Amino acid sequence: MRKAVFFVTLILLASTFVLSQAYRGKGKVKGYVFDEEGNPLGEVKVKLYSLKAQSGFETVTDADGRWNAYWIRGGTWNIDFEKIGYKPKKMSAEIKEWSKNPDMEIKMEKIEGSVITEELKENLRRGNELFNEEKYEEALESYKSIIEEFPDAYIIHKNIGNCYFQMEKYDLAEEYYRKVLEKDSSNNEVMLLIGNTYAMS
Structure with a gap:
């Protein structure tokens, strides 16, 4: 039985690799x-x-x-x-x-009235570092501080959604992914991410 499970796992991994390439x-x-x-x-x-x-x-x-x-x-x-x-x-x-x-x-056109501060850049860099270190709650704080300071940076909602997804809070992940679609309805990547939340729910 264990051999069969191992074989199926190998097939799935191989299929994923082929698809990704x-x-x-x-x-x-x-x-x-x-x-x-x-x-x-x-x-x-x-x-x-x-x-x-x-x-x-x-x-x-x-x-x-x-x-x-x-x-x-x-x-x-x-x-x-x-x-x-x-x-x-x-x-x-x-x-x-x-x-x-x-x-x-x-x-690319700058968003009117937007000011990219060094603090904002640092929060994004820090948030990405924390996410890569799997410190998702701390990463959330960094990403949310960006949205508070710069509401037009709607793409950051995807980063927030990714944190919630990794924390297995799939409803919240979907909620934040959809905030991106409200501004960018043809974002294929976010559509796939929403599909992932359905698969995990």
């Missing part, structure tokens, strides 16, 4: 992100999602506002750009595997 291919794409004054934007989260593979990954821009994605399959990709204090940017692109893809130049 389904977006891989021969293509590559790169881009540049800048603000309204033409200045490069670093630390922009770039999320790439393959519609054909139903999977994806994320990267971030460097200090010069540049990002790269290698070994990805061809087809339609949804690409999201997120940075606290700036309006999220979305685009769809047809990626080719056997020919050069044009560089993507993305301009």
Whole structure:
């Protein structure tokens, strides 16, 4: 019986690995992100999602506002750009595997009236560190302090939802994920996260 369970577990793990790698291919794409004054934007989260593979990954821009994605399959990709204090940017692109893809130049607009303080940046960095250390209640405090100071940073609700999910408080996780959808109704990642809460409830 134990051998059978072990075998089934191996199959599930293998299936998960194949699914997570389904977006891989021969293509590559790169881009540049800048603000309204033409200045490069670093630390922009770039999320790439393959519609054909139903999977994806994320990267971030460097200090010069540049990002790269290698070994990805061809087809339609949804690409999201997120940075606290700036309006999220979305685009769809047809990626080719056997020919050069044009560089993507993305301009992000600052949210009117927003001020990104060093304290806010520190709270985000600290929250991420605590989350990675599995100190979810402490991470919650950092993330919630960001929302209190900067209500327009709605994407932080996803971080809060992730904390509640890890704490097995799935109803609260769903509640905060849905706060993201209220502002960004086509956020595929958050839709998947909500689906995960249903599966665990």
